[in-house]
Amino acid sequence: MTYVSNDPADFAEDALAGFCDLHADTVRQVPGGAVRRARPARPKVAVLPGGGSGHYPAFYGIIGPGFADGAVSGNLFTSPSAQDACSVALAAHSGAGVVFTYGNYAGDVMNFGLATERLRARGIEAENVIVTDDIASARTTAERRGIAGDFTVFKVMGAAAEEGMDLGEVVRVGRKANDVTRTIGTAFAGCTFPGAASPLFTVPDGQMGLGLGIHGEPGLRDVPKPSARALGQDFVARLLAEKPDGAGDRVAVLLNGLGSVKHEELFVLWTDVARLLRESGHTLVLPEVGELVTSLDMAGVSLTVTWLDDELERLWTAPAWTPAFRRGSITAADTGAGTEELAETETAGFAEASAESRRLAESVLSGLRVVRKALHEAEAELGEIDAVAGDGDHGRGMVRGIDAAVAGAETACEAGAGAGDCLAAAGDEWAARAGGTSGVLWGAGLRAAGEVIGAESGTIDAFAAVTAFADRIISLGGAEPGDKTLVDALVPFRERLAAGSWSSAAETAEQAARRTADLVPRKGRARPLAERSVGTPDPGAVSLALIARAIGEFSRGERA
Amino acid sequence: MTYVSNDPADFAEDALAGFCDLHADTVRQVPGGAVRRARPARPKVAVLPGGGSGHYPAFYGIIGPGFADGAVSGNLFTSPSAQDACSVALAAHSGAGVVFTYGNYAGDVMNFGLATERLRARGIEAENVIVTDDIASARTTAERRGIAGDFTVFKVMGAAAEEGMDLGEVVRVGRKANDVTRTIGTAFAGCTFPGAASPLFTVPDGQMGLGLGIHGEPGLRDVPKPSARALGQDFVARLLAEKPDGAGDRVAVLLNGLGSVKHEELFVLWTDVARLLRESGHTLVLPEVGELVTSLDMAGVSLTVTWLDDELERLWTAPAWTPAFRRGSITAADTGAGTEELAETETAGFAEASAESRRLAESVLSGLRVVRKALHEAEAELGEIDAVAGDGDHGRGMVRGIDAAVAGAETACEAGAGAGDCLAAAGDEWAARAGGTSGVLWGAGLRAAGEVIGAESGTIDAFAAVTAFADRIISLGGAEPGDKTLVDALVPFRERLAAGSWSSAAETAEQAARRTADLVPRKGRARPLAERSVGTPDPGAVSLALIARAIGEFSRGERA
Structure with missing residues (x-):
């Protein structure tokens, strides 16, 4: 249920505008999304997550030093257009290329792909890193949807770009992070669009939809709602069964609430998840428990594990300072940011015709x-x-x-x-x-x-x-x-x-x-x-x- | 609705334990709550918020440098006992006295009052700062309940103690902050205890309970649910009508979600709230929009304004570093904290009897x-x-x-x-x-x-x-x-x-x-x-x- 809105048709746009007003000191709204307000002192790769709205803090909540340079934001659960992506990229580009990064959904793949072509046609280096962490969505990694694993992959790329890696390197570490990131999620109840009379999808009372997607996409199956302990056991067992070949024993862990599962519930679940992961020989590196990738008011929870090597651990633990996620000590000054605003988005003209x-x-x-x-x-x-x-x-x-x-x-x-x-x-x-x-x-x-x-x-x-x-x-x-x-x-x-x-x-x-x-x-x-x-x-x-x-x-x- | 739990009777305890496991690097669980893990290098006033559970990040989510030294945590919506409060105080006390701070509820007033007596009897300086910000709960300030205004008052006291103010001064700024803090809240739907078959309280469909308390206490009245714009206007008008005598034009602002109102909704509401406050001549100093004081899955929202003088503004904007709230750059090192753990809670013995x-x-x-x-x-x-x-x-x-x-x-x-x-x-x-x-x-x-x-x-x-x-x-x-x-x-x-x-x-x-x-x-x-x-x-x-x-x-x- 959505309780607070003006015209429901404008909900996503109104939310973005309110967010940009609140964080006007660090974030600037541009057509199609938002970018960091401060211009980098030297060219750096622009890391640009994106996708439909309704997943806060994904995607614009993580704009800031050590994380995203901007975010491309579509309507609710709807891919942004290629034009949106180009607009944000042109505003965020500082001379070292841009990388769009997003979950594997057809609309996003098409639109960011189109935007990439257009940017390249204008002489701007552009790449894509597609997240495919949802083990419930398909057998083969390439076909899987992207859900909360977005967060780890984006974070690693944001830190890499902040370190000064070039575009190819940022893409390399992003894809490496995606290759070792696995998520399993579950839903107890669906979410409802602003102004809608009924939920986008439902789960039968007393059941949970194991593996149900964050937009209601088909999951594995409905099962009776288990205790927190049994849920933690199931989640951990499913992820460990998907441990990548050659992976070590140090892991980043995200226990993510989708919207209507409260922090207290996540803490209850955390106890067993943490114990089981440790008992399986893993060391938990700066785990996060909270709302990282939501779906409006969907009642659900997901567990993400990213197996770390030395490079990924360095990038995962690096400082970041954004509206919704802050780690370590970092300020605009540390990143060499100037106070000059980025150039406004360019607008295309037309060739003179006969x-x-x-x-x-x-x-x-x-x-x-x-x-x-x-x-x-x-x-x-x-x-x-x-x-x-x-x-x-x-x-x-x-x-x-x-x-x-x-x-x-x-x-x-x-x-x-x-x-x-x-x-x-x-x-x-x-x-x-x-x-x-x-x-x-x-x-x-x-x-x-x-x-x-x-x-x-x-x-x-x-x-x-x-x-x-x-x-x-x-x-x-x-x-x-x-x-x-x-x-x-x-x-x-x-x-x-x-x-x-x-x-x-x-x-x-x-x-x-x-x-x-x-x-x-x-x-x-x-x-x-x-x-x-x-x-x-x-x-x-x-x-x-x-x-x-x-x-x-x-x-x-x-x-x- | 609560979706994730083990035995519902243990929910609050399980949540605290999970939280303390997750943040074991900075927070230590003690009987009755939790305290900072690091011992202060020199004696400082221990600022100890507290109250019933179910309000995360209140109260244990804000333990850390620049904010709380510990938190006293009762069962769901139930005051902690005087014994809980003493236990946490003894663990957090570093030689400069303790101050309990909490919302104005009968159980809390009694239990923290009793704990204060007992600590004084043991030679430990102890004081209380009671928050009374809810303008819908009574006409006179002293009789009002404490809701999201807790957050500003606690923050100011935490910064004051970190600055090295003595107990009397910390109490003085805390009471000053409370005197200039006003909150108005509303509820769209009640919350449900873990394991309960029905909500603790309800709001009729399409209505909202204006001023309804965070545990379902009586508010002003039920009214038809307004648009975000109309809600913002009503909130701002009610708070401006309560502007304290002699208050200036610089304000701390909290737009708080109670549980099931999502961040996107808060951002939509923020646009009008911010505009109206600015149009009334106020400057918004580091406003916060998010979940600051929740009530399980209650669907509600509240707006808090604290009128700042120079001292309160300095304390409100001071850095803080806690699990749920981070502002500016501050680390354990900045606060001179040592690595030695605090002493375990003392246990009382009995006098030898005839x-x-x-x-x-x-x-x-x-x-x-x-x-x-x-x-x-x-x-x-x-x-x-x-x-x-x-x-x-x-x-x-x-x-x-x-x-x-x-x-x-x-x-x-x-x-x-x-x-x-x-x-x-x-x-x-x-x-x-x-x-x-x-x-x-x-x-x-x-x-x-x-x-x-x-x-x-x-x-x-x-x-x-x-x-x-x-x-x-x-x-x-x-x-x-x-x-x-x-x-x-x-x-x-x-x-x-x-x-x-x-x-x-x-x-x-x-x-x-x-x-x-x-x-x-x-x-x-x-x-x-x-x-x-x-x-x-x-x-x-x-x-x-x-x-x-x-x-x-x-x-x-x-x-x-």
Whole structure:
């Protein structure tokens, strides 16, 4: 339950603003997140954790000397956009490169990946360290989600950058820390979004959801709620069974409360956890018990162990001074920080375009407006389709995306942008405002199509643009035909377009979208509801077909 | 809801033990609480906050340089005993005296007051600073309860002691801080004890209990839950209306979450609170937003303002380094602390008694066993009487008390104690184990009776002993005849005893106890249920009459 808020839609933004007001002496709010206020005296690697909001102190609570240089902060439980990540990176960059670090979730991987590409295109060195500590989420390390182990990995990287390690070295120690970090968590009750009438997920009374993810992702199974002692035994046994090959006997330990489990409860649990870890021959190095990575008011607890070598121990025990976590003695002066503020985020301009291309940009804008009308009309229907197996927000997300895209294209046209830049700008705004995986994909796809069209062109090669759009979506999203995604409509659409007209291709897309009703989704958060989705088409595929038809009708009108 | 525990009866003790294990490098557990591990290099005033458990980080989370020297920790929401307070004080005392500091609750006032007397009797300087910041709890400052304002007052005193101020000065700044500290709180939902099936108190859905106390004590009234903005406006307006005469415009501010209100919510609320305080001309000096004084999982929030003068600002902003609160740069080395551990708590021995007095002590022990039998038989009945207007634990508390008293008297007899010491020891154990206000009163009353009897006496002057017992209970508890307490049976009992036999006096006590059914309680937590209690006698008065009868029957048996 959330008790204190203004407009629930603004909750994440309001919380970030309040935090930045409170810590204005050390933290500065920028679009997409926050950065340290003090500029480093000499260039250092900027360590930038990030992800959705609702996990305080992750991610902006740990900005400060010895820890993060900034944090990229999305809406509640929603990945920040690539634009957010770029904005924070540009504000935090001091000349030695940036590293984004985050838990392994599809939206984050896509958005931070896109941001990394864009920064590199601007000549800024950028890397990613993805945390995969949740042993309950998958068998193989690479597929695992990132949960409270975030904290250890971020801390080690923050200390490494503060020591003066270069980008490659910071990435190396971050990945090394992730390789030896294991977490097991459990949930007793779900969390509730501000303004929501019911929890995002629930756990049956008297049970606990062992391994349940911090956003309600599937865990191992529900079991009767054990005593603290039995819970500690289970946690420790599961982590010791995952001890990395060649690991030593010195460990960093985090006993983490997810939101509604109080400190006193964590202390009760700690006694057995500590005893069992010591009895197994481990030395506990500066263990932490508290709220380190939360999930709003979720009632849950997790235990993280990081097996330390000398280097990781030095970095784990190094001083840090942040709003939510302070260790040892360190001040801004110790880190050689100056008082000068970091430069404001740069804003991208548009290349000067030919008159021909500017006319074509107006046409692109008109086409987007037609799509906007079609999506607004279909919003309710798309929501209903999505609600069968998902959270019912697909129509809302598409409408937010196209509204932002039209606004972005209008701004670009007013600034004299050509057709390609206009479409790319529309894509950027879509990605920044729509939220969710589909927002990233549509945004990135439109940008890719815009780049193929180019800033100067006076005509559009529709097949080349659609191909760029499709390639981007397929490579970024990783879905294959048959996975019940928009790719199931996109691939036949492009194939038909190669051989025929736009209108016949749009018809093909519609047929393909309808056929997705027979499919079962392959993986992901929708999995528990997979059976429910049979008989209902994929909402993303339906949206694609609907947009293809709208563009076809608009094109015929233009030609007439 | 509490999710993680072993035996719920041991919850508070288990939590303290886990905390002390986690922070074993800086904190040492002692009977009744915890103290700093490092011994001060030179004598300093020991600042000792305390109270019931369930309020972490209050009270043991703030032990460390610049803050508390130790903390006295009772059971959940239950005052620690005077013995607990003495134990912690003896462990923390370094030669410059101790000051207990705590919120204004009857049990705490009695127990810390008793502990202060005992320490002074041992030649240790001891003082008390009582926090009274809750503006919703009474009109006059002296009658108000202490809530989150504890934090500012304790912090100021901790800094003062660290600076080297003497006991009188530390007390002076503590009282000055309390005089300019105001808090308003609200509750959205009650908290639930470990193992309990239902919350300790509730707030109607969609409402909030404005001014509701942190243990569910009556507040101002229930109102519809407002927006964060409206809540901030209401809080700030109420505190500004209470601005102390002559106060300046620099303030320490605490925005405190009680347990289930998350950090993100506090940040949302902070924006308006900060703006309104600034607009009213105040400068916010190192404000704190977080969980500072909690109440298990209570959903609530409070706002505290302390108006600062130069001295208070210096002490508020001084460095501190504790498990739960760290400010500035300070280490054990800065405070001149040595590595030597503090002495273990002293244990009191017994004076060598005459054979005559030792025989009389055996008789006292036998009498206590008879009372034990009577109370065990009456436990259920006493519980039922108490449940009409209270929480139904009176029978349980009396049984715990007499069991402990018998055990204490047995130990004393085995150690060769005389009759007076035996009864005093029984009282100490009763107070230490029974919990609640009645536990303190019975314990202190029995000790007073024992002191009158003396360590060497071979006979007991029953009237003198009962008079000492009654005087102690009346002066300590502050109740008057007609308040519907055990005093309503005790006073007539003593009067009758002055003129007649024990058995006639016991009969008088029984009649008086029955007549308490016509009374309405004057004040205290039972007030909202006052009407319900009419027609039911006071359980404390009934207990007293029952014990008087049991002792009378035992005495007749002894004489026969």
